[in-house]
Amino acid sequence: xxxxxxxxxxxxxxxxxxxxxxxxxxxxxxxxxxxxxxxxxxxxxxxxxxxxxxxxxxxxxxxxxxxxxxxxxxxxxxxxxxxxxxxxxxxxxxxxxxxxxxxxxxxxxxxxxxxxxxxxxxxxxxxxxxxxxxxxxxxxxxxxxxxxxxxxxxxxxxxxxxxxxxxxxxxxxxxxxxxxxxxxxxxxxxxxxxxxxxxxxxxxxxxxxxxxxxxxxxxxxxxxxxxx
Amino acid sequence: xxxxxxxxxxxxxxxxxxxxxxxxxxxxxxxxxxxxxxxxxxxxxxxxxxxxxxxxxxxxxxxxxxxxxxxxxxxxxxxxxxxxxxxxxxxxxxxxxxxxxxxxxxxxxxxxxxxxxxxxxxxxxxxxxxxxxxxxxxxxxxxxxxxxxxxxxxxxxxxxxxxxxxxxxxxxxxxxxxxxxxxxxxxxxxxxxxxxxxxxxxxxxxxxxxxxxxxxxxxxxxxxxxxx
Amino acid sequence: xxxxxxxxxxxxxxxxxxxxxxxxxxxxxxxxxxxxxxxxxxxxxxxxxxxxxxxxxxxxxxxxxxxxxxxxxxxxxxxxxxxxxxxxxxxxxxxxxxxxxxxxxxxxxxxxxxxxxxxxxxxxxxxxxxxxxxxxxxxxxxxxxxxxxxxxxxxxxxxxxxxxxxxxxxxxxxxxxxxxxxxxxxxxxxxxxxxxxxxxxxxxxxxxxxxxxxxxxxxxxxxxxxxx
Amino acid sequence: xxxxxxxxxxxxxxxxxxxxxxxxxxxxxxxxxxxxxxxxxxxxxxxxxxxxxxxxxxxxxxxxxxxxxxxxxxxxxxxxxxxxxxxxxxxxxxxxxxxxxxxxxxxxxxxxxxxxxxxxxxxxxxxxxxxxxxxxxxxxxxxxxxxxxxxxxxxxxxxxxxxxxxxxxxxxxxxxxxxxxxxxxxxxxxxxxxxxxxxxxxxxxxxxxxxxxxxxxxxxxxxxxxxx
DNA sequence: TATGAATGAGCATTCATTCAT
DNA sequence: GATGAATGAATGCTCATTCAT
Numbered sequence: 001x002x003x004x005x006x007x008x009x010x011x012x013x014x015x016x017x018x019x020x021x022x023x024x025x026x027x028x029x030x031x032x033x034x035x036x037x038x039x040x041x042x043x044x045x046x047x048x049x050x051x052x053x054x055x056x057x058x059x060x061x062x063x064x065x066x067x068x069x070x071x072x073x074x075x076x077x078x079x080x081x082x083x084x085x086x087x088x089x090x091x092x093x094x095x096x097x098x099x100x101x102x103x104x105x106x107x108x109x110x111x112x113x114x115x116x117x118x119x120x121x122x123x124x125x126x127x128x129x130x131x132x133x134x135x136x137x138x139x140x141x142x143x144x145x146x147x148x149x150x151x152x153x154x155x156x157x158x159x160x161x162x163x164x165x166x167x168x169x170x171x172x173x174x175x176x177x178x179x180x181x182x183x184x185x186x187x188x189x190x191x192x193x194x195x196x197x198x199x200x201x202x203x204x205x206x207x208x209x210x211x212x213x214x215x216x217x218x219x220x221x222x223x224x225x226x227x228x
Numbered sequence: 229x230x231x232x233x234x235x236x237x238x239x240x241x242x243x244x245x246x247x248x249x250x251x252x253x254x255x256x257x258x259x260x261x262x263x264x265x266x267x268x269x270x271x272x273x274x275x276x277x278x279x280x281x282x283x284x285x286x287x288x289x290x291x292x293x294x295x296x297x298x299x300x301x302x303x304x305x306x307x308x309x310x311x312x313x314x315x316x317x318x319x320x321x322x323x324x325x326x327x328x329x330x331x332x333x334x335x336x337x338x339x340x341x342x343x344x345x346x347x348x349x350x351x352x353x354x355x356x357x358x359x360x361x362x363x364x365x366x367x368x369x370x371x372x373x374x375x376x377x378x379x380x381x382x383x384x385x386x387x388x389x390x391x392x393x394x395x396x397x398x399x400x401x402x403x404x405x406x407x408x409x410x411x412x413x414x415x416x417x418x419x420x421x422x423x424x425x426x427x428x429x430x431x432x433x434x435x436x437x438x439x440x441x442x443x444x445x446x447x448x449x450x451x452x453x454x455x456x
Numbered sequence: 457x458x459x460x461x462x463x464x465x466x467x468x469x470x471x472x473x474x475x476x477x478x479x480x481x482x483x484x485x486x487x488x489x490x491x492x493x494x495x496x497x498x499x500x501x502x503x504x505x506x507x508x509x510x511x512x513x514x515x516x517x518x519x520x521x522x523x524x525x526x527x528x529x530x531x532x533x534x535x536x537x538x539x540x541x542x543x544x545x546x547x548x549x550x551x552x553x554x555x556x557x558x559x560x561x562x563x564x565x566x567x568x569x570x571x572x573x574x575x576x577x578x579x580x581x582x583x584x585x586x587x588x589x590x591x592x593x594x595x596x597x598x599x600x601x602x603x604x605x606x607x608x609x610x611x612x613x614x615x616x617x618x619x620x621x622x623x624x625x626x627x628x629x630x631x632x633x634x635x636x637x638x639x640x641x642x643x644x645x646x647x648x649x650x651x652x653x654x655x656x657x658x659x660x661x662x663x664x665x666x667x668x669x670x671x672x673x674x675x676x677x678x679x680x681x682x683x684x
Numbered sequence: 685x686x687x688x689x690x691x692x693x694x695x696x697x698x699x700x701x702x703x704x705x706x707x708x709x710x711x712x713x714x715x716x717x718x719x720x721x722x723x724x725x726x727x728x729x730x731x732x733x734x735x736x737x738x739x740x741x742x743x744x745x746x747x748x749x750x751x752x753x754x755x756x757x758x759x760x761x762x763x764x765x766x767x768x769x770x771x772x773x774x775x776x777x778x779x780x781x782x783x784x785x786x787x788x789x790x791x792x793x794x795x796x797x798x799x800x801x802x803x804x805x806x807x808x809x810x811x812x813x814x815x816x817x818x819x820x821x822x823x824x825x826x827x828x829x830x831x832x833x834x835x836x837x838x839x840x841x842x843x844x845x846x847x848x849x850x851x852x853x854x855x856x857x858x859x860x861x862x863x864x865x866x867x868x869x870x871x872x873x874x875x876x877x878x879x880x881x882x883x884x885x886x887x888x889x890x891x892x893x894x895x896x897x898x899x900x901x902x903x904x905x906x907x908x909x910x911x912x
Numbered sequence: 913t914a915t916g917a918a919t920g921a922g923c924a925t926t927c928a929t930t931c932a933t
Numbered sequence: 934g935a936t937g938a939a940t941g942a943a944t945g946c947t948c949a950t951t952c953a954t
Binding site: 258261287292293294295296299 | 938939940941942
């Protein structure tokens with residue numbers, strides 16, 4: 001994981017900075033252990049996939065005992081779901097922060113969205129592999145989990161499109177939810193290849209540009225649409 | 229499976245053309261059983277996913293004994309891979325046939341490709357679910373399977389883009405392989421939603437139009453690109 | 457199997473030499489097939505042991521279909537037992553014939569017995585391995601089989617000792633059944649080594665001499681016994 | 685198993701000698717469980733043979749769960765091999781201890797060896813049955829196990845013969861390894877009968893005397909050998 | 913809290929036996 | 934009789950989960 005791993009823990013671990021180490025310590029110790037388990041799970045799931053990863057492997061990646069995992073998570077499924085929630089929450093937070101900082105209109109923010117999507121993947125390959133590969137399976141087969149955080153993620157995309165449409169920048173003959181889906185699918189599939197092939201960061205940036213260009217050009221209003 | 233199931237068997241089931249039923253009969257008997265098992269597996273995998281499907285469930289879906297499966301497939305992994313090969317082969321055959329029949333240029337053929345992609349999904353929902361959900365996992369975690377048939381599929385898409393580029397119809401500043409991937413990703417993700425939501429066929433057609441329109445418009449050469 | 461294999465089939469396969477091949481053919485065909493299965497089983501059991509040998513392996517060794525085996529034997533256990541019966545019967549026949557031909561007293565016949573025991577093992581290594589390795593297991597665990605043919609074999613040995621005792625040549629303070637057992641055990645164990653090590657025939661003869669000498673010298677009446 | 689079972693555990697169970705029961709406790713707990721499993725396996729193998737014994741039967745004999753067995757042994761084969769190692773080690777230890785205590789020459793020690801051999805069998809019938817019946821099969825068919833502990837056992841016997849030969853007490857025209865084998869074979873076969881027939885201890889002692897006498901008299905140097 | 917030994921339900925796979933041809 | 938595809942009961946082993954310490 002390395003340098004960036006701490007960034008990926010949504011449950012802000014130590015924002016208080018109290019002067020006393022008495023009782024908060026235990027709190028932090030716990031939270032830190034929970035975080036270690038999630039990191040271990042991420043690493044393991046990225047490497048071997050959810051179904052091929054043993055709970056004991058996660059434990060050893062995390063440096064805790066098998067049983068400890070069950071102090072923080074109900075079961076293996078819950079661990080997977082929690083990992084999604086945690087990472088997606090972090091991703092969403094970051095997306096929103098960075099999008100807010102974008103200086104420009106909807107078009108620039110959509111481009112920023114796409115570039116950030118790829119940038120996150122470069123920063124944490126394990127996370128990228130995990131999400132690209134496990135998201136579909138788990139959404140469908142891990143109990144009845146509805147993956148609300150992923151829905152939130154899509155809502156951001158969807159919102160951008162909506163806004164562009166109401167501002168008259170994007171074609172309004174397209175269903176914004178559909179466009180969001182398609183865009184996510186395109187990004188996700190390309191990312192899958194990038195992570196599996198362990199493409200170099202520079203190339204990744206280039207690919208992001210291309211995807212961005214291809215999609216955007218298809219979305220902007222123009223005199224003669226090819227809509228048949 | 230129903231009406232269309234027969235269409236999805238790549239091993240052409242009736243090659244005989246002889247007037248006598250002498251020896252082909254035995255051949256067909258076992259080919260048919262192999263086919264039944266593949267169908268059962270498809271149904272079961274679509275319903276519960278590869279890892280949650282028991283071999284005995286596949287057997288009972290197929291109407292054969294558990295042990296029979298091992299007469300036709302080495303193990304559960306091999307069954308999954310064989311199912312991919314078989315269905316992808318069939319899809320590719322059909323794609324090629326229908327694309328050849330398209331009256332028009334590259335643009336029309338790309339549109340036809342997209343429509344056919346969705347049409348196939350409507351014809352066999354189980355197949356659509358199976359491919360959208362299991363393709364990624366298995367490509368990565370089922371032994372070292374490299375999924376050559378899927379590569380063939382992508383090659384068709386990739387070839388269309390290439391041709392469009394050399395004919396000056398599509399932007400040549402885009403990497404055709406990347407575009408192919410992105411397009412597949414968009415189609416696949418949208419299909420995933422359609423199948424999971426069990427969307428009505430009419431809406432599917434409409435969605436295909438939109439995706440087609442959105443993508444195409446981004447690919448054609450126009451005076452002012454937004455390429456940043 | 458080779459040259460000697462035919463010798464080991466107790467059910468005399470074709471001693472008649474009739475001029476007509478009409479109906480005897482079927483008879484002989486059957487008997488011959490039964491013999492082939494027994495030979496295949498012997499080879500397979502010698503190579504991999506009863507429990508590690510699949511019925512289908514026996515079938516393929518014998519050049520028949522799996523199901524054919526069940527036309528001649530009730531089940532796998534029965535095949536094992538029949539093989540014992542058949543081979544032991546043959547061995548016993550040969551022992552009795554050769555012992556009858558021995559020119560000399562009990563002492564010479566006991567020596568001949570020991571030599572023949574080893575000689576048979578050299579003639580058919582598979583048979584030797586089969587009997588040394590499988591006899592104990594099967595005697596104990598294959599149903600309630602009491603191995604009457606093996607009892608017959610021991611009776612010959614036992615009878616020789618008895619006779620020697622009543623003739624005053626062998627010590628009569630020893631239980632003849634016990635001596636028989638011990639002698640068989642010694643021969644059997646040494647043979648086990650010989651067959652596993654694939655010792656050359658010449659050495660085998662030498663070892664037979666030694667065993668014979670060692671045992672005999674302990675059995676004959678002498679002025680000062682070490683009986684404690 | 686009963687009274688004597690504890691004796692048969694080679695891993696010396698009480699190495700502590702400390703006054704405190706602090707840390708050895710855990711150690712002993714798992715060693716004890718390993719021991720219970722070996723005892724259960726011995727009982728089960730003696731009763732039904734290796735191939736007819738289910739792992740779950742061993743578990744229930746040992747009073748542990750099926751899975752527990754795999755915490756201590758790699759698989760069923762490993763359990764068998766471990767059982768051999770453990771029991772043979774114990775037997776060898778005891779043989780060496782008792783032989784060292786023998787007051788007398790090689791002759792007395794050989795007699796002691798034979799008597800101890802039988803005595804051990806009476807003390808633990810299951811062990812006797814297990815070794816007499818399973819030794820051969822397993823040596824040959826359980827993986828590539830070479831049974832080094834059994835080789836050690838034979839070495840003791842072999843060493844006794846060697847010593848007797850160099851002291852001029854035993855005939856030196858016999859190969860000591862061959863004599864060792866033959867002697868073991870005789871003892872083993874007689875033991876097989878004794879255990880299967882559940883002979884009374886008194887008779888066993890008598891039989892040991894006879895075997896001992898028969899063999900010894902054949903080994904000592906005498907003016908007129910029958911070596912032919 | 914934390915541990916990790918113990919549990920036992922669960923499952924892929926095998927293989928002796930059957931039976932339609 | 935002969936075949937060998939089909940059967941399905943049987944079983945070794947795994948691994949998520951528990952719980953005594």
